Amino acid sequence: MPDVPRPLLPPRRWLRAGLAAVTLTWAGATFAQTEITFWHAMDSAQGTVDALVERFHDEQDEVRVDARYVGSYREAQTKLLAAFGGPDEPDLFQAEIAFFPRLVAEGAVQDLTAEAAALPAAFTEDFVPGLWAYGELDGRRYGLPWNASTPALYLNASALERAGVAPPETWEAFADAADALTTRRARGVVFVGDSWLFEMMVRSLGGALVDDAGRPTLDTPEAREALSLLSDLEARGSLAFFGADETTPAILGFVRTRSLMAFASIANWPDVRRFSVAFDLTAVPVPMREGGRVPLGGAQLVVMRNATPEARAAAWRFWRWLMEPEQIATWVEGSYYLPIRDAARPLLEGFYAEEPGRGAALAQLDRAVPRPRIPAFDAMRGILDDMMERVLRGGRDPGEALADAQARAEALVE
Amino acid sequence: MNASRARALLLAPALGLLGFAALDAAGRAQGVLTGMTASPALDAAVFALATAVSAQWHHRAWRRGGRAAAWGAALAHVATFPFLAGLLAGVADLTWLGGWGVPGLVRAALGATPANLLATFAVELPLVTLPLGGLAVAGLAASARRGR
Numbered sequence: 001m002p003d004v005p006r007p008l009l010p011p012r013r014w015l016r017a018g019l020a021a022v023t024l025t026w027a028g029a030t031f032a033q034t035e036i037t038f039w040h041a042m043d044s045a046q047g048t049v050d051a052l053v054e055r056f057h058d059e060q061d062e063v064r065v066d067a068r069y070v071g072s073y074r075e076a077q078t079k080l081l082a083a084f085g086g087p088d089e090p091d092l093f094q095a096e097i098a099f100f101p102r103l104v105a106e107g108a109v110q111d112l113t114a115e116a117a118a119l120p121a122a123f124t125e126d127f128v129p130g131l132w133a134y135g136e137l138d139g140r141r142y143g144l145p146w147n148a149s150t151p152a153l154y155l156n157a158s159a160l161e162r163a164g165v166a167p168p169e170t171w172e173a174f175a176d177a178a179d180a181l182t183t184r185r186a187r188g189v190v191f192v193g194d195s196w197l198f199e200m201m202v203r204s205l206g207g208a209l210v211d212d213a214g215r216p217t218l219d220t221p222e223a224r225e226a227l228s229l230l231s232d233l234e235a236r237g238s239l240a241f242f243g244a245d246e247t248t249p250a251i252l253g254f255v256r257t258r259s260l261m262a263f264a265s266i267a268n269w270p271d272v273r274r275f276s277v278a279f280d281l282t283a284v285p286v287p288m289r290e291g292g293r294v295p296l297g298g299a300q301l302v303v304m305r306n307a308t309p310e311a312r313a314a315a316w317r318f319w320r321w322l323m324e325p326e327q328i329a330t331w332v333e334g335s336y337y338l339p340i341r342d343a344a345r346p347l348l349e350g351f352y353a354e355e356p357g358r359g360a361a362l363a364q365l366d367r368a369v370p371r372p373r374i375p376a377f378d379a380m381r382g383i384l385d386d387m388m389e390r391v392l393r394g395g396r397d398p399g400e401a402l403a404d405a406q407a408r409a410e411a412l413v414e
Numbered sequence: 415m416n417a418s419r420a421r422a423l424l425l426a427p428a429l430g431l432l433g434f435a436a437l438d439a440a441g442r443a444q445g446v447l448t449g450m451t452a453s454p455a456l457d458a459a460v461f462a463l464a465t466a467v468s469a470q471w472h473h474r475a476w477r478r479g480g481r482a483a484a485w486g487a488a489l490a491h492v493a494t495f496p497f498l499a500g501l502l503a504g505v506a507d508l509t510w511l512g513g514w515g516v517p518g519l520v521r522a523a524l525g526a527t528p529a530n531l532l533a534t535f536a537v538e539l540p541l542v543t544l545p546l547g548g549l550a551v552a553g554l555a556a557s558a559r560r561g562r
Binding site: 185277 | 448512518529
């Protein structure tokens with residue numbers, strides 16, 4: 001019998017040793033991994049959020065993100081308030097821009113100034129002007145930009161073509177267009193009484209809803225002009241009004257061709273586009289007066305107070321990854337939100353060239369300004385919604401309604 | 415053409431015009447857009463024509479059919495009228511008010527107009543349109559069966 005050298009370990013032991021090594025490696029990886037919960041309100045872009053999270057997981061093993069859609073912005077706010085301080089509170093939360101200051105004022109979110117200070121200037125200066133500063137309050141960094149939008153004017157291009165009406169660039173031209181498009185089968189414009197859209201009108205006319213000192217300025221000549229314009233159009237039958245919670249029937253009216261112009265966030269483009277099968281759709285920047293502005297919408301990502309230091313670091317890492325140009329490009333293509341960093345724009349040239357309407361919000365980005373960042377503004381939105389309802393549905397005088405809204409807002413702030 | 419069909423040809427447009435007037439008035443009162451075209455005259459003509467066409471389609475069932483056939487024809491009239499009137503309105507709109515050359519307007523006229531009329535009949539003003547439909551069916555069926 002030939003002299004066969006004996007193995008160092010018998011085969012069965014090699015197998016055991018291998019299994020043990022694999023188990024230890026897996027266990028090590030598991031222990032080093034941090035899982036964070038991320039609540040967001042991106043309904044139609046849910047698939048894109050999930051795809052980004054999946055890509056993030058593929059590229060690294062240390063952080064796992066449990067992204068959950070928790071309803072609309074308002075529903076997400078309600079759920080967050082219910083989960084405050086409890087085990088269900090998320091680590092990372094997408095706070096709508098008007099809700100964000102309230103979260104900061106209530107001490108519900110973590111101060112990220114230290115992490116932000118370590119960011120290279122080339123990175124922070126690459127953001128759309130005003131957008132990086134959006135997440136700062138009283139010199140401290142609490143919010144991180146992600147999804148930002150501006151309103152746009154959606155048009156039934158087919159109807160405008162037949163009526164010989166050009167896309168309006170001023171509010172005077174807008175009112176004329178609404179009247180010219182109105183017939184017994186369609187109203188010229190549908191308007192949702194949402195505070196953001198009213199702010200859009202006031203801002204574009206050169207006014208503001210809150211002054212630099214943080215005091216409400218609801219009753220201004222610009223606000224009166226905006227509300228009177230809407231009220232007059234409604235009285236002439238050229239405007240269909242829907243309340244702030246009636247976005248769906250308003251959009252339905254537009255896609256049914258019962259109204260031919262509509263204001264909405266540019267992020268609504270994919271939904272409106274999908275259902276606008278009966279006509280050619282386009283979108284243009286909102287009508288503007290010289291020196292006018294347009295309010296930025298969207299949300300800030302915030303790290304909640306109860307997040308552990310590990311979760312906070314993991315959330316920061318995830319956000320930094322989201323801010324890479326490739327990720328921003330994927331996000332914009334899936335959600336139609338604005339490319340918030342200049343570095344992402346070259347990656348999106350084809351996307352915007354494909355359908356000109358997609359670029360309506362981008363075209364007015366140089367005029368975009370943040371929404372008021374005072375804690376009371378979250379409640380002021382309700383006052384504005386109510387005011388529009390009273391005027392455009394209840395027939396109240398715009399001047400009286402604005403004076404009343406101003407008094408209510410002042411009481412709120414005090 | 416027999417007398418029964420001739421009667422239907424006279425009665426149906428009148429019922430159509432009555433339906434148009436009632437729907438238009440109800441829409442104004444309740445702030446619901448009911449127009450199919452920009453022209454009320456065109457809408458009125460379409461209602462009259464659609465009722466006449468539908469009456470001719472179902473005339474045989476109402477005149478010679480049994481109870482089941484008559485009920486079936488009545489249901490068919492109510493169910494198909496919005497599509498028929500909407501389609502005719504779309505064609506009339508494109509022909510008289512222009513738009514055959516604009517693809518978006520053709521889609522709106524032939525797609526959105528019938529869908530809008532159906533929504534008006536079934537969702538927005540059913541308390542007006544269902545009694546109107548019932549009245550039209552009763553009138554047309556009774557006229558068809560007269561002198562059987």
